[in-house]
Amino acid sequence: MELIQQLVNGISLGSIYALIALGYTMVYGIVRLINFAHGDVFMIGAFVGFYAITGLHLGFFSALLLAMAVCSLLGVLIERIAYKPLRNATKIAALITAIGVSLLIEYGVIYIRGAQPEAYPGTILPDKKIELFGVTISSQSILILCTSIVLMILLQLIVHKTKIGKAMRAVSHDAEAARLMGINVDHTISATFAIGSALAGAAGVIFGIYYIKIEPLMGIIPGLKAFVAAVFGGIGIIPGAMVGGLALGVIEALVSGLGYSLWRDGVAFIVLILILIFRPSGLFGKNVREKV
């Protein structure tokens, strides 16, 4: 029974990692940039959701939508202001800019509202305990899991069934060729940032409801973990991010469940190192030879 309970714990945690990892992976897939500010977009999402619920008295779904909208706008702004001018610069320049943007958002938020934590009101979602074969599941974690799954399915539909999704796939395959085919590359990249950031925003609200406590530096560790998850599944590959996120959550829960809770974060990064050594392209990645 304990094992099943740990799996449930792990999947709830993993679905949040997966939502953040999707944004990492999409952005990397299309511009080959690790967007280190992504974890902070997640944090902004959590705060927008919090203020929407406590200030504007919105319900869960409207707060979720508002946070997604604000975050996608923020994502596009970050891309336009910070990354676009550097699109033809060296990769390291863009990477350092990403770290700069991340610090700017974190300490900007601390400057505006202070560093003290905020607590999500516990009454937004009905909180009932469901007992199933000795396993306790809260109704909140089920709703959270469903929301994450719906968002992931929606993303798959956008990427595979719509025109913009087709453009995204084309740009990620070969930006120059896509441009020659008449695809507006700039718009496509912006759309990718918008969708990825919206998912991070949704993850922020979900995190807030599930873990109650939010604070300006909350994005750092989940951001890094999601990055591990994205690499684990194969960075640039959308199903890889989902599987990677869920797997990482379950691994962490099992490690804690075996009594090594202090090793939990360490194990996440050991997984990253092992993946990089034995399967550099990740679980779902294909080994592509570097073109010279």
Added chain:
Amino acid sequence: MKKKKLAGVFLSLMLTAGLMAGCKGGAQNTGSSGDGGGDTIKIGANLELSGGVASYGQSIAEGLELAFEEINKEGINGKELELVKVDNKSEAAEATNGAIKLISQDQVSAIVGAATSTNTLAQVQVAQDNKVPLITPTGTNPTITNKDGKVNDFVFRTCFIDPFQGTVAAKFALDELKVKSAAVLIDTASDYSKGLASAFKKSFEENGGKIVAEEAYVAKDTDFRATLTRIKSANPQFIFLPGYYEEVGLIVKQARELGINVPIMGGDGWDSPTLVEIAGKEALNNTFITNHYSANDPDSKIQEFVKAFKAKYNKTPDGFAALGYDTAYFLADAIKRAGDADPEKIKEALAQTKDLALVSGVLTLDKKHDPVKSATILEYKNGEQQFKTKVNP
């Protein structure tokens, strides 16, 4: 990468601050022996005004300010007390910086702070080296005042120490709650948490209890469900959880979600309104804490303080505010007896404090600079702290 960058900035700050401290050390001595320092006595407060445990620092500051106002109505030997506050952002490195700033730039006669043991320990060496008294209102770790069997002669505290809180909790669990087995969940990043836990374990096992699970977490964690599931399968009758309110709030909430309904008990680290916000009122039922004082205690000195505090801030003072208030009187009493704002004389007077009636009990310092006084046990009922009982040392 961020850590490295911060560390770099910090190191350069430390270097500059260190140089400045070196320069000003000599000047300060001649200053204080010369004119006696004017009409005010500067007292530094190095507190957690922002960051993870901001609520502690803010409460202490409010208690201090209220007490300073009252003390300044009469004055001490014809002088007024002036409070100089610095924010250590709940970080040890910032606490060290803050202490250096207060001593070298503001030239204070004594420093109050910090609220937590870790942040106080970060200032101990600075206070010792510069010979300025440091009084922590709420730092309960034993090593603050005593290191390797030697007393840190410039360091004092207003509160009782960790082993005492742990022992009281173990006694209460065995005698009042009548439990036989307990689980312990420790924050390994905190000296405070480890200190309480080891005292609890020792006392609980000596008196016939059994520790069935021992788990750990690190401050800033948010998901404790896996660890709690493990504790649940060990089936303890009681959980001892000596941590700080941010994590404790999440742990209590997640424990109740997983169907762990046994009593949970902690120390004064729980004492914050934020705890109730995070954990929720219902989850907190059947939890207990050891604390320095209770606003519901019928004692007349306590009720007078509560009334004055409510009049100024329009809220009920928590334990931190009470100890901040007490620290101001503890210090004022010593300055009065010292007759001077000279840090060395204040230190001598502080060490001789005896039978001083304060809000949090009658304070007498033992040879190790640790107060001997009573502890209060509180129970959470619908998110409110209820006075349960008082335990004497």
